[in-house]
Amino acid sequence: MGSEGQVIAAANTSFGGVISYLTSGSHWHGSTGFLDRIIQHLQYSAETLLIAVAIGLPLGLLSGHTGRGGAVLSMLSNASRALPTLGLLTLFAILIGVGLEAAVIPLVFLAVPSILVNTYVGIRDVDRSLVDAARGMGLRPWQVLLRIEIPVALPLIVLGLRTAALQVVSTATIAAFVGLGGLGRYIIDGQASRNFAELGAGAILVAAFAIATESIFLVCQRFLVSPGVRARTS
Amino acid sequence: MRRFLLTSTTVVVMLTGIAACGSSSKTSSPPTTSAPSNPPVVIGSANFPENEILADIYADVLRAKGVSVTTKLDIGSREIYFKELENGTLNVFPEYNGALLDYLVPTATASTTAAVNAALANALPPSLEALQAASAQDKDSVTVTSAFAAAHHLTSISDLKALGKITFGGPPEWATREEGLIGLERLYDLSISFKPLDESGPLTIAALNDGTVQAGDIFTTDPSVTKYHFVALADPLGLFAAQNVVPIINKSVATATITSSLNAVSAALTTADLVQLVGAVVNDHVDASTVASQFVTQANLG
Numbered sequence: 451m452g453s454e455g456q457v458i459a460a461a462n463t464s465f466g467g468v469i470s471y472l473t474s475g476s477h478w479h480g481s482t483g484f485l486d487r488i489i490q491h492l493q494y495s496a497e498t499l500l501i502a503v504a505i506g507l508p509l510g511l512l513s514g515h516t517g518r519g520g521a522v523l524s525m526l527s528n529a530s531r532a533l534p535t536l537g538l539l540t541l542f543a544i545l546i547g548v549g550l551e552a553a554v555i556p557l558v559f560l561a562v563p564s565i566l567v568n569t570y571v572g573i574r575d576v577d578r579s580l581v582d583a584a585r586g587m588g589l590r591p592w593q594v595l596l597r598i599e600i601p602v603a604l605p606l607i608v609l610g611l612r613t614a615a616l617q618v619v620s621t622a623t624i625a626a627f628v629g630l631g632g633l634g635r636y637i638i639d640g641q642a643s644r645n646f647a648e649l650g651a652g653a654i655l656v657a658a659f660a661i662a663t664e665s666i667f668l669v670c671q672r673f674l675v676s677p678g679v680r681a682r683t684s
Numbered sequence: 685m686r687r688f689l690l691t692s693t694t695v696v697v698m699l700t701g702i703a704a705c706g707s708s709s710k711t712s713s714p715p716t717t718s719a720p721s722n723p724p725v726v727i728g729s730a731n732f733p734e735n736e737i738l739a740d741i742y743a744d745v746l747r748a749k750g751v752s753v754t755t756k757l758d759i760g761s762r763e764i765y766f767k768e769l770e771n772g773t774l775n776v777f778p779e780y781n782g783a784l785l786d787y788l789v790p791t792a793t794a795s796t797t798a799a800v801n802a803a804l805a806n807a808l809p810p811s812l813e814a815l816q817a818a819s820a821q822d823k824d825s826v827t828v829t830s831a832f833a834a835a836h837h838l839t840s841i842s843d844l845k846a847l848g849k850i851t852f853g854g855p856p857e858w859a860t861r862e863e864g865l866i867g868l869e870r871l872y873d874l875s876i877s878f879k880p881l882d883e884s885g886p887l888t889i890a891a892l893n894d895g896t897v898q899a900g901d902i903f904t905t906d907p908s909v910t911k912y913h914f915v916a917l918a919d920p921l922g923l924f925a926a927q928n929v930v931p932i933i934n935k936s937v938a939t940a941t942i943t944s945s946l947n948a949v950s951a952a953l954t955t956a957d958l959v960q961l962v963g964a965v966v967n968d969h970v971d972a973s974t975v976a977s978q979f980v981t982q983a984n985l986g
Binding site: 540543544547548549626627628629635638639641642643645 | 853855856857859860861879880881886887890891894896897
C-alpha cells in the first residue's frame with residue numbers, strides 16, 4: 451500500500467515537473483525556447499511536406515488517370531514504408547553531411563507513400579460511368595481529371611495528405627538527432643541528460659503539434675470537398 | 685539378432701565412455717603438476733573490441749608463464765561482470781580506472797591518473813585489487829582533423845582559444861555537463877557553438893570529416909583516429925578524468941607470477957598501442973586474439 455502511494459506521488463511530482471517546465475516563461479523565449487523550436491519544427495515539416503506533395507501528387511494523379519504504373523508505384527511506396535527512418539537519417543548524414551537535407555530526405559521517404567497511394571486509389575476508384583459521361587460530353591482528358599476525377603477523389607487525397615502530415619510532424623523530431631533544432635531537441639537532450647521534465651515537455655508539445663495539424667486538415671477537408679461528394683462518402 | 689545388436693552397442697558405448705574418462709584424466713593432469721603454485725585463472729572482458737583485445741593479451745601473457753587460463757569474453761555490462769569478479773567466478777578483468785571508480789563511487793571527483801588510482805584502491809571491495817595501471821587511456825577527448833591541427837598549429841585544447849568561436853560536435857548531454865561544454869568554457873575559456881550529435885559515433889566523425897564541426901568528442905582509442913588521421917588534443921588542465929587501462933584481480937589468484945606478468949603488460953601498453961590494436965580489429969578485421977598475440981610477441985611479454 452505504502453509503496454503504491456509512493457509510486458503515485460512520484461508520478462505526480464514528475465508530471466508536476468513537466469507542467470512547471472512547460473509553464474515557465476523562461477523556457478518559451480530565446481534561441482532554445484519553445485517558440486523558436488516550434489517555428490523550426492514547422493519549417494522542417496512544411497518543407498518536407500511540400501517536397502513530398504510535389505513528388506507524390508503528380509505521380510498519383512497521372513497513374514490514377516491513365517491507369518498505368520499504379521501497381522509498380524504502390525509496390526515501391528509500400529516497400530519504402532518499411533525503411534527505418536532513423537537508419538536512413540544516419541545513412542544520409544554520413545553520405546551528404548550533417549544538415550537539414552539529411553533530415554528532410556528520410557522524412558520525404560516517409561510522407562510520399564501515403565500521398566501517392568491515396569491519390570492513385572482515389573482517382574482509380576472514381577465511378578467509370580461518371581468518367582465515360584464526361585468524355586461523352588466532350589471533355590478533354592485534363593478537364594476530366596480537373597473537373598471530375600480530382601473533386602470526387604478529394605476526400606481520399608486529403609486523407610493521404612493528412613496522414614503524411616501527421617507522420618512528418620511527429621517524426622520531424624529526428625532532426626534533432628543530427629544536431630538540428632525542432633521539438634525533438636527537448637526529447638533527445640532531455641533523455642541524454644536525464645532531465646525528464648524537459649523530455650516530457652517536448653513529448654507533450656509534439657503531441658499538441660500533431661493534434662493541431664490533424665485539426666487543420668479536418669477543417670481543410672470540410673471546405674475543400676464538394677458537399678455532394680462529402681455526403682456520399684461519409 | 686536384434687537383442688545381440690542392442691547389447692553390443694551398449695558394450696561399445698560403455699567402453700568408449702570408460703576410454704574417454706581415462707584419456708581425459710590423463711590430459712588434464714600435466715598442467716596442475718607443472719605449475720602447482722599458480723591457480724587456474726578465468727579472465728573476463730566486456731563486449732567491445734578493445735576490452736576483448738586486452739583480455740586476450742592478459743591470457744596470452746599468463747599462458748606463457750604456464751598458468752592455466754580460460755576466457756569469458758563479451759560480457760554485457762559492468763553491473764553483471766563486476767559481481768562475478770568480486771565473488772571469484774571471474775578472476776582477472778581489464779578495466780578503466782576512472783569508469784570503475786565512477787561505478788563504485790558515483791560522487792567521485794578525482795581526475796588525474798594518480799588521484800583516480802588512489803581513490804580506486806580505497807573504493808574496491810576487499811576481495812579485489814587494482815594492479816599497476818597502464819599509461820594507455822580510452823577517454824573522451826577534444827579531437828580535430830590532422831589538416832585542421834596542422835593549419836592552426838594545434839596540440840592542446842588551450843590552443844583553440846586563439847581561434848575565437850569554434851563549432852563543436854559531441855553527445856547532447858555535453859551541453860549541460862562539466863565534463864563537456866561547461867568545463868571547456870570555464871577551464872579553457874573557449875567560445876563554443878555546440879552541435880549536439882553523438883558520443884564518438886558516426887555523426888561526429890562525419891561532421892569532423894566534412895568540416896561541419898571543427899572539433900568533436902572522440903574516444904582516444906576510437907578506430908576512426910587511425911582511419912581518418914584524427915588528432916586528439918592534449919588536456920593539460922585535466923578536464924576529462926583519467927581512464928587508464930588497469931587489470932583488476934581477485935586476490936584468490938594474485939600470486940607473484942600472475943601479478944608481475946600483468947604489471948609488465950601495463951608497463952608496456954600505451955594509448956598509441958591501443959589505437960593500433962583496435963584499428964587492426966575494427967578497420968582491418970583482424971581477429972582480436974591474433975592482434976593480441978602479435979602485441980605480446982612484439983612487446984616481448986611472452
